[in-house]
Amino acid sequence: MKSLRILRGYLFTIVGIAIGVAGLVALGAMSERIVRFIEGGDRFVLGQISVAGRGMGMGTGFTAGGMLPAATIRAIAEVPGVSGVQGQVMLPLDPSTSQFMTLTQELILGVDLSVPSPNRHYRTLPLRAGRFFREGDRRVAVIGASFATSRGLDVGSHLALDDESFEVVGILERMLTAPDRFVMVPIADARAQWVAKDRLLRTVLASGAVPLTAADLNTGAAVGWQDGEDPDQVALRIRERVPGVNVQLPSELSRLLRSSTAFFSALLAGIGVLAFVIGGLSLANTMAAAVFERIRDFGVKRALGATDLQLGREVLAESLAVTLVGGLAGIGLALGLGWGIDATVARAQQLFHFSPRLLGGALGFSILLGAAAAAYATARVISVSPAEAIRRGA
Amino acid sequence: MLRATGLVKSYRSRSGAPIRVLAGVDLTVKGGDLVVVTGPSGSGKSTLLNVLGLLEDDDGGEIWFEDARVSSLGRAAKSRVRGRYVGFLFQSFLLLPSLSALENVLLAARYVGRSGAPARRRAMELLEEVGVADRVDHFPAQLSGGEQQRVAFCRAVLNDPPLLLADEPTGNLDDANGAVILGALRGRARAGAAVVVVSHRPEAATGASALYRLRGGVLETS
Numbered sequence: 254m255k256s257l258r259i260l261r262g263y264l265f266t267i268v269g270i271a272i273g274v275a276g277l278v279a280l281g282a283m284s285e286r287i288v289r290f291i292e293g294g295d296r297f298v299l300g301q302i303s304v305a306g307r308g309m310g311m312g313t314g315f316t317a318g319g320m321l322p323a324a325t326i327r328a329i330a331e332v333p334g335v336s337g338v339q340g341q342v343m344l345p346l347d348p349s350t351s352q353f354m355t356l357t358q359e360l361i362l363g364v365d366l367s368v369p370s371p372n373r374h375y376r377t378l379p380l381r382a383g384r385f386f387r388e389g390d391r392r393v394a395v396i397g398a399s400f401a402t403s404r405g406l407d408v409g410s411h412l413a414l415d416d417e418s419f420e421v422v423g424i425l426e427r428m429l430t431a432p433d434r435f436v437m438v439p440i441a442d443a444r445a446q447w448v449a450k451d452r453l454l455r456t457v458l459a460s461g462a463v464p465l466t467a468a469d470l471n472t473g474a475a476v477g478w479q480d481g482e483d484p485d486q487v488a489l490r491i492r493e494r495v496p497g498v499n500v501q502l503p504s505e506l507s508r509l510l511r512s513s514t515a516f517f518s519a520l521l522a523g524i525g526v527l528a529f530v531i532g533g534l535s536l537a538n539t540m541a542a543a544v545f546e547r548i549r550d551f552g553v554k555r556a557l558g559a560t561d562l563q564l565g566r567e568v569l570a571e572s573l574a575v576t577l578v579g580g581l582a583g584i585g586l587a588l589g590l591g592w593g594i595d596a597t598v599a600r601a602q603q604l605f606h607f608s609p610r611l612l613g614g615a616l617g618f619s620i621l622l623g624a625a626a627a628a629y630a631t632a633r634v635i636s637v638s639p640a641e642a643i644r645r646g647a
Numbered sequence: 648m649l650r651a652t653g654l655v656k657s658y659r660s661r662s663g664a665p666i667r668v669l670a671g672v673d674l675t676v677k678g679g680d681l682v683v684v685t686g687p688s689g690s691g692k693s694t695l696l697n698v699l700g701l702l703e704d705d706d707g708g709e710i711w712f713e714d715a716r717v718s719s720l721g722r723a724a725k726s727r728v729r730g731r732y733v734g735f736l737f738q739s740f741l742l743l744p745s746l747s748a749l750e751n752v753l754l755a756a757r758y759v760g761r762s763g764a765p766a767r768r769r770a771m772e773l774l775e776e777v778g779v780a781d782r783v784d785h786f787p788a789q790l791s792g793g794e795q796q797r798v799a800f801c802r803a804v805l806n807d808p809p810l811l812l813a814d815e816p817t818g819n820l821d822d823a824n825g826a827v828i829l830g831a832l833r834g835r836a837r838a839g840a841a842v843v844v845v846s847h848r849p850e851a852a853t854g855a856s857a858l859y860r861l862r863g864g865v866l867e868t869s
Contacts, residue, residue, distance in 0.1 A: 258745060262745045549741070550743050553741045553743065554754070554758065555702075555726060555729070556700070556702055556729060556735050556741075557729070557730060557735075557754055557755050557757075557758055557802070558726055558727060558729045558730015558731065558755075558758040558759050559726060559730075559757075559758040560722075560723045560726040560727065560758070561722060561723065561726070562723070563758055638697075638702060638703045638704065639702040639703075639729075640697040640702040640703040641703070643702075643737070643741065647739065
């Protein structure tokens with residue numbers, strides 16, 4: 254009861270701390286969100302060797318290039334060190350939208366179920382609802398979480414892709430990276446979509462000038478390597494031994510991805526530092542002001558026999574309680590704010606990611622900083638005589 | 648009980664020039680004495696009380712409690728001496744606003760390790776003696792000035808300090824409440840405590856064992 258009363262006396266301090274921590278957590282959560290996106294992409298490209306045909310193709314996915322015929326895929330599979338090759342078709346959902354205008358383009362990904370996923374970091378993709386593809390599935394789709402939210406789709410809903418209706422059979426867990434905006438379909442359906450979207454390809458196929466089969470229609474391939482192999486070395490081997498392909502070294506691709514997101518990384522670092530400084534200053538200032546405000550009380554307590562140590566312990570206990578309550582309130586405020594914005598303003602995209610490390614870090618940071626500010630203010634307050642403290646607080 | 652010799656205390660003015668407030672004060676107060684110090688405003692009466700009660704360091708001189716020279720003690724030791732040997736009564740009561748009347752009184756016990764049921768029982772007795780037992784759960788803002796000073800008096804005497812220092816204890820009170828507080832201080836002196844009161848009120852001198860006037864930084868017998 255008395256503790257509650259003491260906390261009530263610190264109400265404005267708690268509100269001040271809560272606002273500071275809420276700012277820190279909200280900015281941190283936005284930062285975490287983008288970090289997750291970059292990390293997810295990095296993890297993906299480091300888990301496979303990405304290959305495309307030489308030339309110009311759809312320009313989607315991690316490796317740009319032209320068509321990758323079935324014969325080339327077979328040749329890649331023969332290269333020493335390669336454990337598996339999965340042909341893929343990756344198309345922009347809306348070809349009229351330039352990928353330069355979007356960081357996370359909505360993509361159609363055709364998945365070849367006859368080959369297990371060679372990506373070491375994504376053998377399977379986690380499902381939130383429904384199921385993944387089965388052998389023989391056609392006109393079905395497994396969609397990313399953001400895509401599902403933005404379109405209001407659920408398992409059993411129907412999705413129109415170039416006038417073809419697809420039943421949504423599965424929805425992925427939110428991964429906070431590229432697959433969140435994917436529409437995955439069986440590769441045969443993806444090939445049909447490609448032909449439907451690409452007038453030039455349609456013309457070439459209709460002319461019969463080039464002997465192409467459906468199995469030749471791949472925009473790229475994901476290549477796996479055998480245990481103990483260096484993926485960069487395997488990629489170099491593919492480059493040497495298989496003509497007519499664009500091969501990306503995983504480490505090179507990771508570097509490319511990181512350099513292309515370097516601006517965002519710098520921006521995030523700036524936001525993080527700003528959040529740290531603004532939130533920290535606000536918190537420390539509020540806590541120190543709360544202690545300075547009580548200078549007269551300290552004078553009275555010292556007149557009654559309180560030693561510096563006793564006062565220090567008292568203030569520390571109070572400041573810990575106050576910053577803990579303020580910190581938790583701030584985290585609650587930031588969570589509410591983030592979830593509210595994600596649920597209303599940004600339905601298609603998750604803008605905030607409240608990771609345990611962020612929440613724990615913010616709480617720990619606020620408690621430590623609050624205690625440090627209180628300790629500093631207490632040291633200042635008890636450096637004056639009790640009589641002076643009483644005079645100043647009058 | 649209390650012996651002060653050659654107490655000197657100066658402050659610095661805004662221009663940096665020293666202002667000597669106490670210029671060699673000698674004072675002896677025995678248990679059972681009620682000493683009243685008067686003097687014009689700004690003459691240094693409060694400073695004298697603060698220095699005697701170790702709330703402020705002197706610039707020279709010595710203060711002895713019984714056989715111990717306390718003016719040379721360190722900060723922590725001075726705090727302990729204040730808690731066990733000195734009770735303070737201030738003009739503006741100085742109750743903590745977030746604590747109830749009873750909690751304010753018990754605050755005096757907290758720092759000398761006397762918390763618990765006996766301290767609480769004694770606090771209730773004292774509050775009853777001064778007529779505010781029905782106000783124990785009230786906060787300072789809910790009490791009149793007279794009630795606040797009675798609570799402050801209970802806080803000052805909870806640990807039965809042998810020395811009681813009162814700085815204008817009736818300055819913010821009406822005559823009736825002033826009389827109650829002065830009566831309570833006289834009662835403490837009769838009970839054996841050494842009591843020093845700084846006051847403007849002529850009636851404070853009633854029953855005093857010694858009356859001094861602080862002028863020019865030294866005490867003169869009135």
